[in-house]
Amino acid sequence: MTETKPTPKEYLSGLKPIWCPGCGDFAVLNAVAKALATMELPREKVAVVSGIGCSSRLPGYLSTYGFNSIHGRALPIAAGLKLSRPDITVMAVGGDGDIFSIGGNHLPHVARRNIDLTCVVMDNSIYGLTKGQVSPTTPLGEKTITTGYGSIDDPIQPLKLLLSYEASFVAQSTSLDMNHLVSMIVAAMKHKGFSFVNVRSPCVTYRGKDQYDTIRQRSKYIDKEPDYDPTDMRKAWHHAITPEYISLGVLYQKPRDTYDERQGRVREAAKAGREWSISDVMKGFMP
Amino acid sequence: MECHDITVGMAGSGGDGVVSAGDILAASAAAEGINCIMLKSFGPQIRGGESSCRLRLSTKQIYSQGDLIDVLVVYNWPDFARFGAELEVRDGAYVLVEEKDKTEDVPLSNASRCKLIKIPFEKLATEDAGNPKAKNMVTLGILGAMFGLPTEGIKRAIERKFKRKGEAVVAANHKAIDIGIDYVKAHGGPAADLHFVFSPAKSYMALTGNEATAFGALAAGCRFFASYPITPATEIMEWLSRELPKFGGTVLQAEDEISAINSVVGASFGGVRSMTATSGPGMSLKMEAMGLAAMAELPIVIVDVQRGGPSTGIPTKTEQADLMQAVYGMHGDAPHAVLAPSDVEDCFEVAWRAFKIAEEYQMPVIILSDQLIGQRKETVTPFDVSKVNVPGRIAPKLKEGDKFLRYEDTKSGVSPITWPGMKGGEYLASGIEHTEEGTPSSQHETHERMSEKRARKLDTLASEYKFIRRYGSEKPVVGVLGWGSSKGAIREAVERLNQTGLAVAALIPEIIYPLQTPEIKKFVSSCKHLLVVELSHSGQFEHYLAANALLPADVLHYRFSGGRVFTSKEMEMAIRAAAEGVAYEPKAPTEARKMMGKDEE
Numbered sequence: 001m002t003e004t005k006p007t008p009k010e011y012l013s014g015l016k017p018i019w020c021p022g023c024g025d026f027a028v029l030n031a032v033a034k035a036l037a038t039m040e041l042p043r044e045k046v047a048v049v050s051g052i053g054c055s056s057r058l059p060g061y062l063s064t065y066g067f068n069s070i071h072g073r074a075l076p077i078a079a080g081l082k083l084s085r086p087d088i089t090v091m092a093v094g095g096d097g098d099i100f101s102i103g104g105n106h107l108p109h110v111a112r113r114n115i116d117l118t119c120v121v122m123d124n125s126i127y128g129l130t131k132g133q134v135s136p137t138t139p140l141g142e143k144t145i146t147t148g149y150g151s152i153d154d155p156i157q158p159l160k161l162l163l164s165y166e167a168s169f170v171a172q173s174t175s176l177d178m179n180h181l182v183s184m185i186v187a188a189m190k191h192k193g194f195s196f197v198n199v200r201s202p203c204v205t206y207r208g209k210d211q212y213d214t215i216r217q218r219s220k221y222i223d224k225e226p227d228y229d230p231t232d233m234r235k236a237w238h239h240a241i242t243p244e245y246i247s248l249g250v251l252y253q254k255p256r257d258t259y260d261e262r263q264g265r266v267r268e269a270a271k272a273g274r275e276w277s278i279s280d281v282m283k284g285f286m287p
Numbered sequence: 288m289e290c291h292d293i294t295v296g297m298a299g300s301g302g303d304g305v306v307s308a309g310d311i312l313a314a315s316a317a318a319e320g321i322n323c324i325m326l327k328s329f330g331p332q333i334r335g336g337e338s339s340c341r342l343r344l345s346t347k348q349i350y351s352q353g354d355l356i357d358v359l360v361v362y363n364w365p366d367f368a369r370f371g372a373e374l375e376v377r378d379g380a381y382v383l384v385e386e387k388d389k390t391e392d393v394p395l396s397n398a399s400r401c402k403l404i405k406i407p408f409e410k411l412a413t414e415d416a417g418n419p420k421a422k423n424m425v426t427l428g429i430l431g432a433m434f435g436l437p438t439e440g441i442k443r444a445i446e447r448k449f450k451r452k453g454e455a456v457v458a459a460n461h462k463a464i465d466i467g468i469d470y471v472k473a474h475g476g477p478a479a480d481l482h483f484v485f486s487p488a489k490s491y492m493a494l495t496g497n498e499a500t501a502f503g504a505l506a507a508g509c510r511f512f513a514s515y516p517i518t519p520a521t522e523i524m525e526w527l528s529r530e531l532p533k534f535g536g537t538v539l540q541a542e543d544e545i546s547a548i549n550s551v552v553g554a555s556f557g558g559v560r561s562m563t564a565t566s567g568p569g570m571s572l573k574m575e576a577m578g579l580a581a582m583a584e585l586p587i588v589i590v591d592v593q594r595g596g597p598s599t600g601i602p603t604k605t606e607q608a609d610l611m612q613a614v615y616g617m618h619g620d621a622p623h624a625v626l627a628p629s630d631v632e633d634c635f636e637v638a639w640r641a642f643k644i645a646e647e648y649q650m651p652v653i654i655l656s657d658q659l660i661g662q663r664k665e666t667v668t669p670f671d672v673s674k675v676n677v678p679g680r681i682a683p684k685l686k687e688g689d690k691f692l693r694y695e696d697t698k699s700g701v702s703p704i705t706w707p708g709m710k711g712g713e714y715l716a717s718g719i720e721h722t723e724e725g726t727p728s729s730q731h732e733t734h735e736r737m738s739e740k741r742a743r744k745l746d747t748l749a750s751e752y753k754f755i756r757r758y759g760s761e762k763p764v765v766g767v768l769g770w771g772s773s774k775g776a777i778r779e780a781v782e783r784l785n786q787t788g789l790a791v792a793a794l795i796p797e798i799i800y801p802l803q804t805p806e807i808k809k810f811v812s813s814c815k816h817l818l819v820v821e822l823s824h825s826g827q828f829e830h831y832l833a834a835n836a837l838l839p840a841d842v843l844h845y846r847f848s849g850g851r852v853f854t855s856k857e858m859e860m861a862i863r864a865a866a867e868g869v870a871y872e873p874k875a876p877t878e879a880r881k882m883m884g885k886d887e888e
Contacts (some may be wrong), residue, residue, distance in 0.1 A: 045708060269529075
């Protein structure tokens with residue numbers, strides 16, 4: 001029997017996406033398939049979990065195990081899956097509304113627990129599926145269908161959030177650069193612990209050409225910088241907060257114990273060197 | 288006078304250790320094979336607030352906490368007054384009061400008909416035992432010597448409890464017990480008219496309903512548990528956080544209720560048996576994810592240890608008013624099951640059966656427990672763990688090239704299920720409506736067909752699975768319909784009334800949803816009068832049964848809101864009234880309860 005390398009196509013279900021022509025999410029779907037092929041992961045060993053939104057349709061277009069769940073809950077579902085099945089490669093995908101707004105409370109906790117999964121956010125700064133409402137990353141002053149006089153909410157800045165949560169891997173990419181996107185997703189999946197990739201993924205329907213133009217004009221590959229060092233938190237902060245450019249690349253990466261590893265030590269301590277049966281435990285109720 | 292059934296109450300401040308004294312007494316009862324039910328109650332303070340406990344000890348099988356107190360220990364009356372309604376004493380009861388307490392207006396409506404005895408608890412502890420904290424141990428010695436409670440058992444329970452702290456600690460506590468015993472010898476000896484008599488029998492276990500629920504889940508193969516702290520359910524997480532890791536399982540204290548249940552859904556998607564536990568407010572937060580589990584057809588178990596509601600309500604006290612939420616709270620048509628344990632032993636039984644149903648029918652199963660059984664400590668014979676039988680999910684035989692239909696429309700409604708790692712079984716689980724293959728669909732035809740398929744599981748469940756208990760006469764004048772923790776008082780009242788010659792019966796369904804309609808119909812038609820009993824002000828259970836056309840027009844009810852529990856004496860009166868076709872009104876608040884009202888923050 002000869003082993004052949006899997007092709008990206010094998011990771012696609014063949015179902016036609018409902019996305020609009022020109023949507024950045026097509027690139028993310030293809031990048032995920034390419035990343036899985038690059039990693040040569042068996043399809044049955046991969047599970048991709050999402051919540052609700054345009055981008056959350058993504059797992060349905062893959063041929064791996066998938067879970068298209070409810071709004072905001074991709075991360076806790078992915079966490080529960082990974083903690084109970086550490087042998088499975090788990091990815092959580094979703095949009096900026098799903099991950100930063102309705103599901104915003106889960107992000108810091110998955111990050112601090114360093115649960116070994118990859119979160120890919122397709123950040124388009126708009127609620128697309130519900131047709132164009134302001135989102136947590138919509139720039140201040142932008143007009144949307146619910147902010148006809150311009151948005152009065154300061155936007156969330158994802159990279160700053162993730163750095164303050166001390167996520168052990170923080171990266172940003174864009175659907176405009178397929179090779180870079182694939183390399184970021186691969187690096188994130190290879191990272192032991194929680195990895196986060198913010199993907200600037202334009203919405204052509206509700207944001208027109210603007211996002212494409214902004215990304216094209218203002219992006220900068222930070223690993224080309226002479227003093228690039230992703231283990232340096234201060235440099236990571238600089239790339240996250242600079243108003244001068246949109247940082248693309250791995251801003252921060254510092255492996256530490258995963259939740260599963262720590263849980264393993266809890267199990268060892270609880271077992272105290274012996275095998276336990278149900279009857280053993282029941283004895284604890286005897287006077 | 289010999290007795291075989293005695294109820295002891297104790298009230299004091301946090302530092303008085305009344306609850307730990309109660310725990311020791313319960314443990315000694317269990318060791319001697321005496322039946323015991325113990326309730327604890329706390330004030331709102333985290334530390335140092337007032338607390339109380341009541342224990343009923345009996346040589347016979349008991350089902351409730353006992354009605355009126357035979358022996359009451361009061362370290363100070365203001366503390367007692369906070370619990371007056373929970374610690375009502377019978378006429379002729381012994382009331383042992385701290386000598387130092389100078390309260391003139393004793394908050395006991397029947398104080399003049401009780402035997403009030405002043406005892407220098409504090410002095411005995413401080414001066415004789417040399418430690419003010421030994422007050423509770425001195426008290427146990429006094430109770431043992433005066434009323435025949437098992438002093439040797441108490442000493443052994445102390446030894447087991449304090450062994451790890453060293454021999455000196457054990458000896459000091461034993462000394463305090465002896466000081467109490469000696470005090471009784473020197474001051475009139477044992478009570479002449481109240482002496483508990485028992486012969487040592489095979490030891491029982493002593494545990495709470497929450498512990499039994501957690502243990503039942505563990506025995507059923509639960510290996511992932513995620514929860515968020517909430518009174519009165521937290522002991523389930525506390526117990527599992529100690530025990531589950533011994534079996535390679537995982538306990539996650541999640542960031543919120545929503546995360547807890549969603550991670551449970553994720554673990555179940557991964558093929559691992561999983562559970563979450565909460566109380567009413569947490570249930571409301573978890574509802575959306577229960578709908579997801581119903582739609583994605585994933586087995587999960589949710590425990591709701593009910594408390595007084597709505598909102599924060601009374602977190603430390605019981606109520607049975609989450610029934611409608613558990614049955615009808617979800618959005619959409621979401622097939623699921625609701626089971627209700629009725630005592631501590633049942634918590635174990637219901638917990639493992641909940642897993643069996645969840646796994647077999649691929650749906651969320653709610654366990655509706657409540658504070659009364661969740662937090663009460665009860666003696667039970669060791670569980671028969673050999674009967675725990677939760678068959679694993681049946682994986683389909685997958686052949687290369689075959690299209691796997693995860694949501695296949697089958698006769699039973701149950702479809703083949705796979706989980707990550709299984710080659711050829713890859714599918715999309717989804718909360719969005721989907722075809723048999725799992726492909727999203729917004730077609731009415733698909734929705735109708737899949738709704739029908741999912742609902743069919745409930746029909747299959749209702750026809751294949753019976754879980755209902757019936758007590759009393761076959762041809763009753765009064766039939767009582769109740770559920771959950773109300774069973775204790777109902778069962779005792781029914782058994783006593785039958786002994787007096789009044790033919791009565793009770794039906795307690797353990798599966799609340801889907802309703803076991805034929806069994807309930809049969810029971811209702813066999814009764815002359817029907818009485819529905821529940822701890823719900825609005826009468827949720829009665830409305831639920833009525834909505835399912837199960838009740839006659841002249842149905843009677845006996846109910847009130849939570850915050851207090853049924854007593855079997857009152858239950859008897861309610862049933863007697865029903866036998867005459869008359870509704871029974873709960874009695875007016877006692878003096879103690881009035882005083883408690885004034886004390887409220």
